[in-house]
Amino acid sequence: MKVTAMRLLNITKVGLMAIARNKMRSLLTMLGIIIGVACVITMVAVGTGASSSIQATINSLGSNFIMVFPGAAMSGGMRSFTGESKLTPEDALAIKAECPAVAYVSPGARTNAQIVAGEQNWGTQVWGVDVDWPFIRAWNVADGDFFTDVDVRSSAKVAVLGSTVAENLFPNGDAGGSTIRIKHVPFKVVGVLERKGGNMMGQDQDDQIIAPYTTVMKQLMGSPRINMVYVSARSADQVGQAQIEIEALLRQRHRLGPGQESDFNMRSQEEIASTSAQTSRTLSILLGSAAAISLLVGGIGIMNIMLVSVTERTREIGVRLAIGAKGRHVLLQFLLEAIALSVVGGGIGVALGLLIPHLVTRFAGMPTQVSTGSVLLAFGFAAAIGVFFGFYPARKASRLDPIDALRYE
Amino acid sequence: MSAPQNAAPVIEIRDLTKVYRMGDVEVHALKGVSLTVEQGDFVAIMGPSGSGKSTLMNIIGCLDRPTAGTYRLDGIDVSRLDRDDRAEIRNAKIGFVFQSFNLLARTRATENVELPLLYGNLGLTAPERAKRSRDALARVGLAGREDHYPSQLSGGQQQRVAIARALVTDPAILLADEPTGNLDSRTSEEVIGIFQELNDAGKTVVLITHEPDIAAHARRVVYVRDGLIWRDERIVQMRAKHPDAAAGEPVAFPFPIAAPEEVVR
Ligand SMILES: Nc1ncnc2c1ncn2[C@@H]1O[C@H](COP(=O)(O)OP(=O)(O)OP(=O)(O)O)[C@@H](O)[C@H]1O
Numbered sequence A: 001m002k003v004t005a006m007r008l009l010n011i012t013k014v015g016l017m018a019i020a021r022n023k024m025r026s027l028l029t030m031l032g033i034i035i036g037v038a039c040v041i042t043m044v045a046v047g048t049g050a051s052s053s054i055q056a057t058i059n060s061l062g063s064n065f066i067m068v069f070p071g072a073a074m075s076g077g078m079r080s081f082t083g084e085s086k087l088t089p090e091d092a093l094a095i096k097a098e099c100p101a102v103a104y105v106s107p108g109a110r111t112n113a114q115i116v117a118g119e120q121n122w123g124t125q126v127w128g129v130d131v132d133w134p135f136i137r138a139w140n141v142a143d144g145d146f147f148t149d150v151d152v153r154s155s156a157k158v159a160v161l162g163s164t165v166a167e168n169l170f171p172n173g174d175a176g177g178s179t180i181r182i183k184h185v186p187f188k189v190v191g192v193l194e195r196k197g198g199n200m201m202g203q204d205q206d207d208q209i210i211a212p213y214t215t216v217m218k219q220l221m222g223s224p225r226i227n228m229v230y231v232s233a234r235s236a237d238q239v240g241q242a243q244i245e246i247e248a249l250l251r252q253r254h255r256l257g258p259g260q261e262s263d264f265n266m267r268s269q270e271e272i273a274s275t276s277a278q279t280s281r282t283l284s285i286l287l288g289s290a291a292a293i294s295l296l297v298g299g300i301g302i303m304n305i306m307l308v309s310v311t312e313r314t315r316e317i318g319v320r321l322a323i324g325a326k327g328r329h330v331l332l333q334f335l336l337e338a339i340a341l342s343v344v345g346g347g348i349g350v351a352l353g354l355l356i357p358h359l360v361t362r363f364a365g366m367p368t369q370v371s372t373g374s375v376l377l378a379f380g381f382a383a384a385i386g387v388f389f390g391f392y393p394a395r396k397a398s399r400l401d402p403i404d405a406l407r408y409e
Numbered sequence B: 001m002s003a004p005q006n007a008a009p010v011i012e013i014r015d016l017t018k019v020y021r022m023g024d025v026e027v028h029a030l031k032g033v034s035l036t037v038e039q040g041d042f043v044a045i046m047g048p049s050g051s052g053k054s055t056l057m058n059i060i061g062c063l064d065r066p067t068a069g070t071y072r073l074d075g076i077d078v079s080r081l082d083r084d085d086r087a088e089i090r091n092a093k094i095g096f097v098f099q100s101f102n103l104l105a106r107t108r109a110t111e112n113v114e115l116p117l118l119y120g121n122l123g124l125t126a127p128e129r130a131k132r133s134r135d136a137l138a139r140v141g142l143a144g145r146e147d148h149y150p151s152q153l154s155g156g157q158q159q160r161v162a163i164a165r166a167l168v169t170d171p172a173i174l175l176a177d178e179p180t181g182n183l184d185s186r187t188s189e190e191v192i193g194i195f196q197e198l199n200d201a202g203k204t205v206v207l208i209t210h211e212p213d214i215a216a217h218a219r220r221v222v223y224v225r226d227g228l229i230w231r232d233e234r235i236v237q238m239r240a241k242h243p244d245a246a247a248g249e250p251v252a253f254p255f256p257i258a259a260p261e262e263v264v265r
C-alpha cells in the first residue's frame, strides 16, 4: 500500500514536471477551463445576487400578501387588462367582512399627480388606501403617523409621503405637519414612510404618496372604481383558502353566472415569487449552458494537447515501457497530466471567479453573491473534464507497443 | 571467470522463431535460434543488417514475444508472459542500453537514472533512490555530473548515464543494441570499457555491434545471419588482468578462437 502511494506520488511528480516544462502551451490549453470555471462562478454569483434581491423585494411586499386586480385572469404572466375596472371600494369592504381567511383588506386607488410644496414641485403616483394598508405591506411610518379610520371615514385631506417624495419636496427634512398641494388640493402631511427601495421591476417604491382612498377618489379621481384590492390572509397556510373565498364572494357580488369568466384576478405573493424564480432559473440555465460549452471546449483543448503530447513523447513512452513501466503507469501519468492541467486551470478560474463578481458589484453596481457550492461544482467539473478528456489520449499512450514507440522518429 | 560453473544459465533459448506479418507478406526474422548464456558471460552479437539481431535482442529483453520456441530468463519461462508481467521482468531483470541513448530531455542525469526505480517493486524511499542513482552514476564514472541535463553532456557521457540507468535496478543482464553506434571511435572505447568493467565485476552482458573492435572486448561472439546463428565462438581476451591475455595472439578479426564453444543444435 505504501509502495503504491509512493509510486502514485512519483508519477504525479512526473506529470507536473511535464506541465512546468511547457508553461506557455499549458497556459493556453488551460484557457478554456479557466474561462469556463470563472464563467460558472461569476454567472452563479450574479444570478444568486439578483434572485436574492428579488426575494428581498418580494418579502418586502408583506407576508401572506394577495393582490386582486380588475380584468380576466392573466395569460402567460402578463396582465392584459385594458377595459374598465369592475372593482369598487365596497368589494374591498365585503371581502373584509365576509372572508374568514382574510385578515386585512384595503382598496387601492391610483392616480398620477403633480405635487407642489412651497417652491418645490414633484410628479408622482398617489395611492388611495385604507388603514389596513401598512399591515398588508408590512410598511411602517418612520416619521409621524399613518392616517386613521376617522380620516378615512371623513375623507380628510391628509397624506403620508414616500421617502423619495419627502426628500424632493422637503430637502430640509421638515415634511411633518406641512401642507402640500395635490392637483391644487391642499393635503396635510401626517407622516413619512420608511425607506423600502426598488421593487422587482426596479421601480422606486418610495416614490409615491399614500392618502385615504375616500379622499383620493372624491377629490382627485372622479371614478367609483378602484385599481386593485390589497388583501392579507390570516396566515401563509390560509392564502389559498382566502383566494377561494374572495373568488366566490366577488363572483357573487358581480353577479357572474357559472359559465362566465371572472372580471377580476388574483396573485399571491407566492405566485409572484415563483414567477420571478422561474425567470431567474431560465437565466441561470442560459448562462449555465454558455459556461458548460466553454468548459467543454476547454476539455477538447486538453484532449487535443494531450494527443499532441502523446505523439511528441512517443519515444519517451517507449523508454518508460522498456525500463519496466506497465500500461497503467503510462495511463496514469498522462491522465494525471491532463487532470493537473484542468485542476490548475480550474484553480486559476476559481481565483478569477472570486475576483470578477467583486468587480461587477463594484463597477456595475449589481448585487452578486459567490456561493461555495458553485465554486466546488465548477472546480469538480473542471477536474472531471480532465479525467474525461484525458482518458482517451492516456489510454492511447498506454497501449503503445514498446518497440514501435522506441523506433518512433 | 566470475560465473560459477554450476549456476543455471541466465539465458536459455530453444528453437526460437519470429515471424512478422505485414498484410500478406510474412517476414521470417528468426528461423530457429537456440542460445545459452551463462551468468557472467559477455556476448557480442554480430551479423549483417537485417539478419535478425535486434529481433533476437528484443525477445531476450522481453520487449517482444517469440512466434515459437521457448525462452527461460534467469530460470523463468518468459516466452508466454503477458504485457504487464513482461514489464515487471524488464524492470527487475533487464537493463537496456539503446543506440540513441534515449534519455529524457530536460530531466537531470540523476532523475533519468532513478526512472526505473519509480516503476519497480523495491519500495525505496526518495533518499534511497537518490543514493542508488548516485552510486550507479559513480560506477560509470559520472560522479559530479548528477545534476547535468542530457543537453549538457557529451554523447559518451549521455550513453554512460543510460548505462547507469540500466544498472540501477541491479538486473540479471545488461542488453545493449549497438550502444556505440552513435559514438566516435575514442568515445566508443570509453563506453565499451565500462561494459567490460561491469562484466569483470560479474554482470552478464549481451550487446549487438557492427564493429569488430567493440566485439573484441567480449568473451564470446555470436554471429547471426539470415535469422539463424551461424557461428558462436569464444574469443581470446586482450585484457591485461586476464592471465590468458598475454598468451593470446593479438586480436585478428574475424574470430581469433580460443576455445570454440559447441554451437547449440
Ligand atoms: N516490426 C517489424 N515488422 C516487420 N518486419 C520487421 C519488423 N522488425 C524487423 N523486421 C524485419 O525482420 C528482419 C530482421 O530485422 P532486425 O531489426 O532484427 O535486423 P538487425 O539484424 O537488427 O539489422 P540492423 O543491423 O540493421 O539493425 C528484417 O528483415 C526486418 O525488415
Ligand SMILES: [Mg+2]
Binding pocket: B053, B054, B055, B177
Ligand atoms: Mg538492429
